Amino acid sequence: xxxxxxxxxxxxxxxxxxxxxxxxxxxxxxxxxxxxxxxxxxxxxxxxxxxxxxxxxxxxxxxxxxxxxxxxxxxxxxxxxxxxxxxxxxxxxxxxxxxxxxxxxxxxxxxxxxxxxxxxxxxxxxxxxxxxxxxxxxxxxxxxxxxxxxxxxxxxxxxxxxxxxxxxxxxxxxxxxxxxxxxxxxxxxxxxxxxxxxxxxxxxxxxxxxxxxxxxxxxxxxxxxxxxxxxxxxxxxxxxxxxxxxxxxxxxxxxxxxxxxxxxxxxxxxxxxxxxxxxxxxxxxxxxxxxxxxxxxxxxxxxxxxxxxxxxxxxxxxxxxxxxxxxxxxxxxxxxxxxxxxxxxxxxxxxxxxxxx
Amino acid sequence: xxxxxxxxxxxxxxxxxxxxxxxxxxxxxxxxxxxxxxxxxxxxxxxxxxxxxxxxxxxxxxxxxxxxxxxxxxxxxxxxxxxxxxxxxxxxxxxxxxxxxxxxxxxxxxxxxxxxxxxxxxxxxxxxxxxxxxxxxxxxxxxxxxxxxxxxxxxxxxxxxxxxxxxxxxxxxxxxxxxxxxxxxxxxxxxxxxxxxxxxxxxxxxxxxxxxxxxxxxxxxxxxxxxxxxxxxxxxxxxxxxxxxxxxxxxxxxxxxxxxxxxxxxxxxxxxxxxxxxxxxxxxxxxxxxxxxxxxxxxxxxxxxxxxxxxxxxxxxxxxxxxxxxxxxxxxxxxxxxxxxxxxxxxxxxxxxxxxxxxxxxxxxxxxxxxxxxxxxxxxxxxxxxxxxxx
Numbered sequence: 001x002x003x004x005x006x007x008x009x010x011x012x013x014x015x016x017x018x019x020x021x022x023x024x025x026x027x028x029x030x031x032x033x034x035x036x037x038x039x040x041x042x043x044x045x046x047x048x049x050x051x052x053x054x055x056x057x058x059x060x061x062x063x064x065x066x067x068x069x070x071x072x073x074x075x076x077x078x079x080x081x082x083x084x085x086x087x088x089x090x091x092x093x094x095x096x097x098x099x100x101x102x103x104x105x106x107x108x109x110x111x112x113x114x115x116x117x118x119x120x121x122x123x124x125x126x127x128x129x130x131x132x133x134x135x136x137x138x139x140x141x142x143x144x145x146x147x148x149x150x151x152x153x154x155x156x157x158x159x160x161x162x163x164x165x166x167x168x169x170x171x172x173x174x175x176x177x178x179x180x181x182x183x184x185x186x187x188x189x190x191x192x193x194x195x196x197x198x199x200x201x202x203x204x205x206x207x208x209x210x211x212x213x214x215x216x217x218x219x220x221x222x223x224x225x226x227x228x229x230x231x232x233x234x235x236x237x238x239x240x241x242x243x244x245x246x247x248x249x250x251x252x253x254x255x256x257x258x259x260x261x262x263x264x265x266x267x268x269x270x271x272x273x274x275x276x277x278x279x280x281x282x283x284x285x286x287x288x289x290x291x292x293x294x295x296x297x298x299x300x301x302x303x304x305x306x307x308x309x310x311x312x313x314x315x316x317x318x319x320x321x322x323x324x325x326x327x328x329x330x331x332x333x334x335x336x337x338x339x340x341x342x343x344x345x346x347x348x349x350x351x352x353x354x355x356x357x
Numbered sequence: 358x359x360x361x362x363x364x365x366x367x368x369x370x371x372x373x374x375x376x377x378x379x380x381x382x383x384x385x386x387x388x389x390x391x392x393x394x395x396x397x398x399x400x401x402x403x404x405x406x407x408x409x410x411x412x413x414x415x416x417x418x419x420x421x422x423x424x425x426x427x428x429x430x431x432x433x434x435x436x437x438x439x440x441x442x443x444x445x446x447x448x449x450x451x452x453x454x455x456x457x458x459x460x461x462x463x464x465x466x467x468x469x470x471x472x473x474x475x476x477x478x479x480x481x482x483x484x485x486x487x488x489x490x491x492x493x494x495x496x497x498x499x500x501x502x503x504x505x506x507x508x509x510x511x512x513x514x515x516x517x518x519x520x521x522x523x524x525x526x527x528x529x530x531x532x533x534x535x536x537x538x539x540x541x542x543x544x545x546x547x548x549x550x551x552x553x554x555x556x557x558x559x560x561x562x563x564x565x566x567x568x569x570x571x572x573x574x575x576x577x578x579x580x581x582x583x584x585x586x587x588x589x590x591x592x593x594x595x596x597x598x599x600x601x602x603x604x605x606x607x608x609x610x611x612x613x614x615x616x617x618x619x620x621x622x623x624x625x626x627x628x629x630x631x632x633x634x635x636x637x638x639x640x641x642x643x644x645x646x647x648x649x650x651x652x653x654x655x656x657x658x659x660x661x662x663x664x665x666x667x668x669x670x671x672x673x674x675x676x677x678x679x680x681x682x683x684x685x686x687x688x689x690x691x692x693x694x695x696x697x698x699x700x701x702x703x704x705x706x707x708x709x710x711x712x713x714x715x716x717x718x719x720x721x722x723x724x725x726x727x728x729x730x731x732x733x734x735x736x737x738x739x740x741x742x743x744x745x746x747x748x
Contacts, residue, residue, distance in 0.1 A: 115500070115501075116500065116502070117500070118498035118499050118500050119498075119499040119500055120410075120499055121498060121499065122406045122407070123406065123407060124498070146456070261407075262403070266403065266406060267403060270402060270403050270406060274400070274401055274402050276400070276402035276403055277403075278403065279402075279403040279404060280580060281404065292403075
């Protein structure tokens with residue numbers, strides 16, 4: 001009886017030998033296969049269309065499909081629109097070499113994911129493909145509530161609207177502003193801009209001009225010709241300017257902040273990190289105090305807005321006076337070799353406040 | 358049956374061989390005991406945003422490559438963060454923390470800790486080989502990358518580089534701190550403690566005071582300092598010469614214990630030196646109404662410039678800026694802020710209340726150090742061993 005059962009069981013096992021032999025080609029999906037190299041990724045994103053056009057025009061696109069590693073701070077279309085570049089053909093009008101340098105400025109020759117950036121680091125320098133340094137600020141969290149991560153990333157005054165996109169050869173971040181680096185000193189920067197010609201003449205006349213070619217760093221809020229004209233300061237009236245009558249360091253000098261390199265977004269980051277959103281200090285060679293702060297709506301991604309005001313030490317109760325706001329993003333955060341230049345739409349200290357007593 | 362016995366015997370034999378492993382205990386010969394604090398606490402803001410943040414790595418006897426970059430060290434104390442306001446008597450950070458940031462060395466580091474020395478629990482001290490050592494503190498970025506895995510370029514940023522000599526079985530407390538507020542110079546204090554050598558009674562609470570503030574801190578403009586209300590009257594610093602007055606109060610208010618209202622303790626001088634300050638004491642059961650098992654009194658220290666009478670202070674206890682003439686420390690419960698004492702800086706009480714034996718809680722006397730550094734104060738508590746709780 002046992003014999004029959006045994007052979008019966010063996011027969012029952014027999015089909016198992018045949019059915020178990022089917023051999024399917026099993027391919028385990030490679031997690032990295034879906035990641036594209038930087039050049040292709042930029043090309044396939046509508047919001048990075050203009051950045052891609054700039055890369056292709058300057059020949060950087062093929063390099064970005066190479067081995068890498070790269071970290072990209074890619075300005076989106078809005079960022080280029082701000083500068084008046086709205087169509088791909090607009091790049092044809094630009095100098096290829098300087099555009100290439102400007103685009104290389106947005107790319108680091110390393111892989112820098114968010115986790116490798118120093119927590120709450122302010123203006124940490126990283127070398128880019130242009131051989132210069134970008135100033136990276138990561139407002140990770142309020143130190144008093146470390147469990148609540150914010151991770152707001154700023155690079156040279158631009159804000160990362162999208163962070164830490166993984167590429168096969170690096171990392172991509174999308175920025176809301178084109179990083180503006182202009183080789184040369186702040187002096188050369190101002191001299192090259194016709195809209196600041198009256199301010200430049202005023203600085204030359206009052207002996208404040210020469211220092212601007214020095215080591216710095218300087219942060220300059222430069223009033224343009226229209227702003228000065230509103231207060232009656234033009235090339236013609238400057239020639240009759242009486243240095244005996246005015247405190248020049250206050251009237252023209254207050255817009256030069258020596259020893260500071262401040263992007264407007266630094267205030268937003270420092271507010272998170274140290275809770276100090278305002279800079280208050282004495283105007284160089286004067287007893288008046290200037291107050292400077294800046295804000296930015298990070299959820300609606302509005303431009304950074306600064307406010308510059310003065311305080312009269314003899315009347316502290318009056319608080320901030322002559323406050324000027326500025327949010328002309330395309331004219332702010334101009335980095336040069338020895339400082340940063342922002343555009344000031346109006347004078348903070350009017351000529352009558354700067355009169356000598 | 359004998360077969361089974363043989364089998365069992367063989368099994369036992371195999372098991373006895375295989376389970377043998379020699380445990381190599383880390384042992385430090387002729388140790389010194391070291392505890393390190395990072396005392397940097399000055400303000401970094403828009404004005405000085407490019408200044409280095411006081412986040413450090415301590416290397417003892419480092420080795421360098423040909424470029425002068427440290428590549429290894431005999432002892433490494435990484436992620437050394439600004440110290441916490443309370444340095445507890447045993448390394449309690451280990452249990453509850455998930456962060457790598459270390460408020461002190463050894464703190465969370467897994468190193469041989471100090472023994473119980475003359476009754477004092479030194480588990481917050483690390484054992485370090487005695488003798489001469491080169492000790493270097495480096496600034497490091499605030500991330501979780503271990504120091505030696507950082508890029509070489511950012512491993513060169515020295516805070517302090519010096520040589521120290523540690524004696525056998527001596528207890529040291531080391532501070533790395535800013536010595537001058539204007540020049541931003543940095544320095545090191547190596548304090549050879551003597552509490553374990555003094556005949557201190559276990560029914561008295563002891564405390565000593567140091568002022569390790571940077572030179573010129575209190576007189577600097579207040580815009581250069583943190584305006585932290587939790588530091589109370591002390592927030593903009595205190596003058597170099599200060600009288601210390603102690604009051605012992607009942608919880609919930611200022612009802613003082615008879616005989617302990619503004620008791621004069623002594624003077625505190627600002628000094629960045631290695632000297633040990635004298636200990637002041639009060640009885641653990643100063644409150645005669647207590648049951649002599651547990652007591653809930655809190656300690657209130659008024660720090661006043663010489664010439665000011667604590668009974669007639671020209672400043673209110675809610676004043677913000679007392680021009681460095683008045684500071685107030687409230688050592689209350691577990692250090693939680695109490696609304697009735699607005700101008701006080703709250704620290705935990707120096708009396709340890711804990712379940713011991715059949716009593717829950719039972720009060721124990723401790724030996725304490727209060728260090729006033731710039732606009733704040735820190736409490737270090739050292740405790741003796743106490744009997745285990747019986748449930």
